[in-house]
Amino acid sequence: MKMRFLLSSALLLVCSGAFAAPTAITNVKGYHILAQSGLTQFDTLVFEQGKVLASGNADLLKQYPQAKVLDGKGETLLPGLIDAHGHLLGLGENLLQVDLRGLSSAHASAEEVKRYHRANPTLDWVVGRGWNQVLWPQKAFPTASQLDEFIPDTPVWLERVDGHAAWVNSKALKIAGITKDTLDPPGGQIIRDAQGNPTGVLIDNAMWLVAEHLPASDTTMMQASLNAATQHLLSLGITSMHDAGVNHQTYDFYQQQALNAQLQVRIYAMLSAADPKLTEMLEAGPIQDGQDMLWIRSVKGFADGALGSRGAAMLEAYSDDSHNHGLLLTPEADLPALFELVLSSGFQLNVHAIGDRGNRLVLDNFAQAYEKVGGQSLRNRIEHAQVVSLEDIPRFKDLNIIASMQPVHATSDMNMAEDRIGKARLKGAYAWQTFLKQGTVLAAGSDFPVELANAFHGLHAAVTREDHEGQPPGGWQPAERLSVEQALRAFTLDGAYAAHQEKVLGNLESGKWADFILIDRNIFEIPPAQIWQTQVQQTWVAGQQRFQRKE
Incomplete structure (x- = not known):
C-alpha cells in the first residue's frame, strides 16, 4: 500500500542538520510497557532530535557526556497517553460553547443556556452540549417549551452528552420545518407527545433535520477549536488521539495544519463513512506526515446509536x-458495500457498535467482507463494543478485531445500564477483562467530549469500576476490572498498535518519539481510588516541552 507523505517545514529543518545535543532527564520514577516483557522501570531517559536514545539507570549519563541533564525531582514519568477514540474539533467546540454537563435538571440547563445567551447576544444560534436526562429527577427527555420560556426568538441546539440526541427550541423546529406531519427519517426518531407533536428532542439521524441549518464551520472556527482542544489535551498528558470520524473539510484542514507544522498533538484521523467524498479520499490513499503528527489510513462507520437515548440496536x-x-x-443493506469499499482500499475500518445487535451485524459483515475482499490484517476495530452477546465475544479474536473501548462509559452508564438491558445482558457489557483474557487487543479512550478527556479518569474507571466517591464499593461488575498495568497498556502501547503506530509510539524504546509526561503521583503505588486525582506536571511531544503546570 502506497503511503502519501506530507513534508512539513519542521521536518525540513531537522533534515537540514540543525541538531541539538542530547537531553537527559534523570531522577524520575519511569514506567513503560514493553511488548514482550511488560511493565519496565527506569530512572533516566535520554533523547535527541525528538526521539529516544535510551532509557535505564543513571549510569546512562556516562554514555552521553554532552547531554543537557534535567532533574526530574523524583516525579513519575510515563509515555504520553494515547486516547484511542475522541473527537478533536468537537472537544474544541465544546470548550467554546455552553456546557450543560452534570446539571441537575432541564430547568437548570435552560437557565444556563439563558446565561450563555445573555453573555453572547449576537450569536445567530445558541449551541451547546452535555445534557443527560438520566441524571435528572424524573429521567424524562426535556422539551422545546422549557427552552422557549427563556429563549423564544433565537434558535437553540443542544446535543445530549453522548452526541446521539439533540434538544432544540420551537424556533429551531420552525426553521427546520418540523411539524406533526414530519416523518421520522431512517435511523432516527422525532420524539413526540401524546398528540403526535414534536417535543423538541431528536434522536440520531433525526438530528440532521435541524443540524443542516446550523452555521457552517469555517477555517477560523476550526482553528479556534483545534487550539482550544490541543491545549486542553496537553494539560491532561494526552500526546496522541484517534479522531473518530472526520469529514472532507477537516481532512483538508488537518493536512494543511501538518504541512505548516502547526499540530502539537498527534492525530490518527478516521475518515467519516458518511462523507459524500469518501471514495475520493480513499482513492487518494493513506497519508502520513514526516513527523508522525498526522496519519490518515482508517474509516469510521456507524452501526447503531447510544444506550442512554435507547438508540443502541438490541437483539x-x-x-x-x-x-x-x-x-x-x-x-443493514448498505453495510456490505461499505465494508468491501473500505477494506479493498487497504484502509482500516473502525465501526461504532454499542448494542448486541449492532455488534453482531458488524462482526457478520467483517466475516463476509474478509471472504470477498480480504483485509483481516488491517487491524479493524469495533468502537465501543459496549454490550456484546456472550456468544459473539470470541468472534473478536477469531476475526482479529480490536476492541476500542472507553472505561469511563461503564462508570457513567452503571446508573442506567441495568434498567436499559437487564441483568442477564450485562454479562457481556463493558467486558474488558473478558476480551483481554481471550487475547483481544484492547485500545482505551474517552470518547471526548461525550466524556471528559482526562485519561486518568479512564485509568481509574478501568482499575476500580467505581465512581469518584468510591461507589459501588468493590466496583460495578468487578470481575471485569483491569490491573493498573493492563489499563496503562490500553492507553499507551495498545493504543499505538490499534493505529499501526507501535513502531514509533506507545512506549519509550530507543528510536521511538520522545513523547512523555511527568505526573504528581505514582499510579502504581497509590491506592487505586486516587488515580483519578492525578495531575500532569509536564507534557513533552517529540522531545519538546508542550505543557508546564503553573505553581
Whole structure:
C-alpha cells in the first residue's frame, strides 16, 4: 500500500542538520510497557532530535557526556497517553460553547443556556452540549417549551452528552420545518407527545433535520477549536488521539495544519463513512506526515446509536421500553458495500457498535467482507463494543478485531445500564477483562467530549469500576476490572498498535518519539481510588516541552 507523505517545514529543518545535543532527564520514577516483557522501570531517559536514545539507570549519563541533564525531582514519568477514540474539533467546540454537563435538571440547563445567551447576544444560534436526562429527577427527555420560556426568538441546539440526541427550541423546529406531519427519517426518531407533536428532542439521524441549518464551520472556527482542544489535551498528558470520524473539510484542514507544522498533538484521523467524498479520499490513499503528527489510513462507520437515548440496536427489546429495539444508523443493506469499499482500499475500518445487535451485524459483515475482499490484517476495530452477546465475544479474536473501548462509559452508564438491558445482558457489557483474557487487543479512550478527556479518569474507571466517591464499593461488575498495568497498556502501547503506530509510539524504546509526561503521583503505588486525582506536571511531544503546570 502506497503511503502519501506530507513534508512539513519542521521536518525540513531537522533534515537540514540543525541538531541539538542530547537531553537527559534523570531522577524520575519511569514506567513503560514493553511488548514482550511488560511493565519496565527506569530512572533516566535520554533523547535527541525528538526521539529516544535510551532509557535505564543513571549510569546512562556516562554514555552521553554532552547531554543537557534535567532533574526530574523524583516525579513519575510515563509515555504520553494515547486516547484511542475522541473527537478533536468537537472537544474544541465544546470548550467554546455552553456546557450543560452534570446539571441537575432541564430547568437548570435552560437557565444556563439563558446565561450563555445573555453573555453572547449576537450569536445567530445558541449551541451547546452535555445534557443527560438520566441524571435528572424524573429521567424524562426535556422539551422545546422549557427552552422557549427563556429563549423564544433565537434558535437553540443542544446535543445530549453522548452526541446521539439533540434538544432544540420551537424556533429551531420552525426553521427546520418540523411539524406533526414530519416523518421520522431512517435511523432516527422525532420524539413526540401524546398528540403526535414534536417535543423538541431528536434522536440520531433525526438530528440532521435541524443540524443542516446550523452555521457552517469555517477555517477560523476550526482553528479556534483545534487550539482550544490541543491545549486542553496537553494539560491532561494526552500526546496522541484517534479522531473518530472526520469529514472532507477537516481532512483538508488537518493536512494543511501538518504541512505548516502547526499540530502539537498527534492525530490518527478516521475518515467519516458518511462523507459524500469518501471514495475520493480513499482513492487518494493513506497519508502520513514526516513527523508522525498526522496519519490518515482508517474509516469510521456507524452501526447503531447510544444506550442512554435507547438508540443502541438490541437483539431483544429494551428492558425499560418493551417496544423499542434501538436504531441502525446505517441501513443493514448498505453495510456490505461499505465494508468491501473500505477494506479493498487497504484502509482500516473502525465501526461504532454499542448494542448486541449492532455488534453482531458488524462482526457478520467483517466475516463476509474478509471472504470477498480480504483485509483481516488491517487491524479493524469495533468502537465501543459496549454490550456484546456472550456468544459473539470470541468472534473478536477469531476475526482479529480490536476492541476500542472507553472505561469511563461503564462508570457513567452503571446508573442506567441495568434498567436499559437487564441483568442477564450485562454479562457481556463493558467486558474488558473478558476480551483481554481471550487475547483481544484492547485500545482505551474517552470518547471526548461525550466524556471528559482526562485519561486518568479512564485509568481509574478501568482499575476500580467505581465512581469518584468510591461507589459501588468493590466496583460495578468487578470481575471485569483491569490491573493498573493492563489499563496503562490500553492507553499507551495498545493504543499505538490499534493505529499501526507501535513502531514509533506507545512506549519509550530507543528510536521511538520522545513523547512523555511527568505526573504528581505514582499510579502504581497509590491506592487505586486516587488515580483519578492525578495531575500532569509536564507534557513533552517529540522531545519538546508542550505543557508546564503553573505553581
